Amino acid sequence: MRNCPTEAIRVRNGKATIYGNKCVDCGECYKVCPSGAVYVAQDDFDNIYNFKYRVVLMPSVFLGQFSEDIRASQVYSVIKDIGFTHVIEVEAAVMTHTKLTNKYIREHEDKKPLISTFCPAVVRLIQVKFPALVDNLIPIKAPVDFTSIYIRKKLIDEGADPNEIGVFYITPCAAKIAATKSPVGEAKSTVDGVLNMDTMYNMVYKQIKQHKEYDKTVSANDAPSDSILFALTNGEKRLTHCKKSFAIDEIHNVMDFLEKVENDEIEDLDFLELRACDESCAGGILTCGNRFLINDRMTQRARKLADRERNGETSRRKEIHSQEEFLFANSAVAKIMPRSMMVLDDDISIAFEKLTKIKEIAAKLPQTDCNVCGSPSCHALAEDIACDEAKMSDCVFMQRNLEMRNSLKVEESVEIMKKIWGEEKIKDYVLKK
Numbered sequence: 001m002r003n004c005p006t007e008a009i010r011v012r013n014g015k016a017t018i019y020g021n022k023c024v025d026c027g028e029c030y031k032v033c034p035s036g037a038v039y040v041a042q043d044d045f046d047n048i049y050n051f052k053y054r055v056v057l058m059p060s061v062f063l064g065q066f067s068e069d070i071r072a073s074q075v076y077s078v079i080k081d082i083g084f085t086h087v088i089e090v091e092a093a094v095m096t097h098t099k100l101t102n103k104y105i106r107e108h109e110d111k112k113p114l115i116s117t118f119c120p121a122v123v124r125l126i127q128v129k130f131p132a133l134v135d136n137l138i139p140i141k142a143p144v145d146f147t148s149i150y151i152r153k154k155l156i157d158e159g160a161d162p163n164e165i166g167v168f169y170i171t172p173c174a175a176k177i178a179a180t181k182s183p184v185g186e187a188k189s190t191v192d193g194v195l196n197m198d199t200m201y202n203m204v205y206k207q208i209k210q211h212k213e214y215d216k217t218v219s220a221n222d223a224p225s226d227s228i229l230f231a232l233t234n235g236e237k238r239l240t241h242c243k244k245s246f247a248i249d250e251i252h253n254v255m256d257f258l259e260k261v262e263n264d265e266i267e268d269l270d271f272l273e274l275r276a277c278d279e280s281c282a283g284g285i286l287t288c289g290n291r292f293l294i295n296d297r298m299t300q301r302a303r304k305l306a307d308r309e310r311n312g313e314t315s316r317r318k319e320i321h322s323q324e325e326f327l328f329a330n331s332a333v334a335k336i337m338p339r340s341m342m343v344l345d346d347d348i349s350i351a352f353e354k355l356t357k358i359k360e361i362a363a364k365l366p367q368t369d370c371n372v373c374g375s376p377s378c379h380a381l382a383e384d385i386a387c388d389e390a391k392m393s394d395c396v397f398m399q400r401n402l403e404m405r406n407s408l409k410v411e412e413s414v415e416i417m418k419k420i421w422g423e424e425k426i427k428d429y430v431l432k433k
Contacts, residue, residue, distance in 0.1 A: 001376045003028045005251050006128060010384070011374035014422020021340065024124035025175040026251045026276045027285035040174045040286060043193040048083055051166030055086040055151050057144055057191065060228045061172050061281045063301065064294035065201050070208060072301070078207045079200075086151065090169075092320050093146030094227030096327050098239045104138055105242060105271060113261065113269035114138050116236055121175035121276035122254060123184055123336065130258050131338030139185060139333045143230065144169055144176075146327050148190040150320050168193045170200050172231075172284030173277060185333030197286040224318060225306035231281035232295055234273070242270035250278040357386045365395060372396045374420040394420060 001009040001016065008022035009029060016037060018029070030038045048054045056079055063072050076087045105114055115136045117123050126133050141149075148167045155165050169191045171177055180189045229235040237247040246269065248257050254274045260266045277283040282298070283291035308314045320327075362382035373394040375381040384390035392398050393408065393416055402408035417426055 001371055003032045004376060005255055006125070007376040007380045009376060010380075010389075011371075011420060013419065014425060022128065024121050024128060024276075025173075025178040026121040026125070027174045028251065030174065030285050040177065040196060042177070042196040042199065043168075045083075045195065045199075047193050048166060048168060051192075052164040053086065053155050053160050053166065054084045055088065055148075055155075055165065055167045056084045056195075057090050057147055057151075057167060057169045058087055059090045059144075059170060059172060059231055059281065060223065060298055060301075061231050061284070061287065061294060062170050062197060062200070064282060064298040065197075065287060065289050066205070066208075066297075068297065068300070074208060075204060078204045081207060082203055084168075086155075088147060088151055089222035090144045090147050091223035091227040091230055092318060093143045093150060093327070094230045094239075095224060096321060096324050097140070097143045097146050097331075098227075098230075098236075099324070100140055100328055100331055101138060102239075102241045104140060105240065111136055113272050115272045115274060117184075117333075117336075118142055118231075118236060118273070119175065119275045119280075120179035120184070121173070121251065122274045124175070124178075124339070125251065125254065125276070126258070127184070127336070127339035129255070130262055132262055133258065134336055134338050137336050139336060141186075141190070141331050141333055142179075145190045146331065147320070149327060149330050150323055152190075153323065153326060154319075166192045168195055170195050170197050172197045172281045172287050174285060175276065183333075185336050197284065198288050201288045222318065222320075225302045225309055228302040228305065229298060232298060233275060233280045235280070237271065237273040240271050240273075244269055245271035245273065247273040247275075249275040249280050249283070251276040354386045358382045361385050361392070364392075366397045368397070370396070372420075391416075 001011060005026060005028060006022045006024055008019045008024075010017045010019065016029075016033075027040075030040060058079065063075055066075060079087050101116075108114060113136060115122075115126070115133065115138065117137050117140065120142075123137060126137060148169075151167065152162070152165055156162055167190070169176070169180065171180075171194050177194045180191050180194050183189045226239065230239070233249045234247040237245050246257070248254050254276065257266075257272075257274075261269065261272075275281070277285070279291040279295055281287075282294040287294060305314070358379075359382075362379050365378040365382060367378045369377045373381050373390065373396065375384055375390065375394075378395075381390055381395060385392055393402060399408060399413045399416065403410060403413065414426060
């Protein structure tokens with residue numbers, strides 16, 4: 001509850017409740033929950049068999065999970081063995097995406113600082129906590145969408161029935177699942193399903209450890225070296241043509257920086273690469289390895305591929321680059337709108353009254369942010385009280401005050417705590433009484 005950057009969690013009846021209008025799917029609760037109560041749902045793997053053409057979009061971060069003795073072509077081959085007909089790396093579309101991003105930056109000097117929309121958790125964070133910066137978001141689809149659009153067109157051009165093509169994405173985080181199920185600025189996602197990276201890693205690694213022979217002819221050469229590091233911190237920034245840009249990772253760092261930008265404390269910025277996870281996608285909550293080791297493996301892979309490109313063993317230009325015009329034509333998203341984190345009332349006059357009430361209630365609370373009331377802060381409790389989702393007596397300090405004035409019995413205080421933290425938490429106390 002304390003770690004949630006948008007105060008989206010409450011404790012009621014001994015259980016954590018997530019407020020959907022406040023949640024940005026950053027995964028902080030998943031990382032810190034001691035009981036493992038928070039989990040990330042995924043689509044049933046067997047859904048892939050609903051399609052004749054089963055495509056998996058694999059981010060470079062997935063390959064970074066595996067130790068250096070496991071080749072990329074081996075991973076590609078095993079993924080095909082477990083049920084997919086086509087494997088393509090998400091970063092295949094990065095250079096096309098970057099070309100369009102740089103074009104947008106050049107044409108929108110008046111909107112600076114322009115902010116990357118690569119990280120869906122950051123997009124949602126800006127929608128709910130920094131609505132004044134929504135117009136600074138670059139309204140271009142993510143590389144995963146570019147790659148999905150490309151592979152669909154390729155298969156259709158080869159004679160495939162569009163209804164028989166299923167595209168599935170291996171995600172390193174919860175935010176990208178949400179981006180697929182409820183895409184911002186799009187009516188429908190370009191991806192048919194999402195598979196958690198930890199689940200896929202375990203499936204692939206198990207096959208590899210069984211020492212089965214794999215098809216060495218399978219190509220693992222979808223992405224040029226420049227694009228492999230795109231999902232890491234600084235990966236996007238270094239490809240943009242901007243004089244002054246910043247790459248910031250970890251959601252609390254992002255929030256601190258955005259507050260300064262919103263307050264005009266930092267000026268003359270051209271571009272911001274913002275990622276919710278520490279070390280960007282290498283630190284996603286669904287990755288299986290150490291984020292620094294993943295980062296290093298991806299860097300080593302990019303260097304080796306760059307050497308091969310320089311030696312003429314492989315080309316920087318990939319097949320996807322021939323479809324640039326088509327991808328450009330299908331790259332835009334609708335205007336990204338703010339998303340209210342605190343809907344007090346549909347009637348503006350009543351909403352204003354509640355806002356005034358929140359300020360009055362907050363002034364009476366102790367401002368200790370102890371969380372005993374089941375809300376993440378005193379201000380959050382004030383909001384809950386104003387919206388009739390909590391009571392002033394939920395505050396333990398107020399309880400003691402009321403008890404001293406004989407306005408509340410100890411037994412009543414215990415009942416209040418039961419409603420918040422559940423019977424089990426105070427059972428021993430009740431028995432002792």
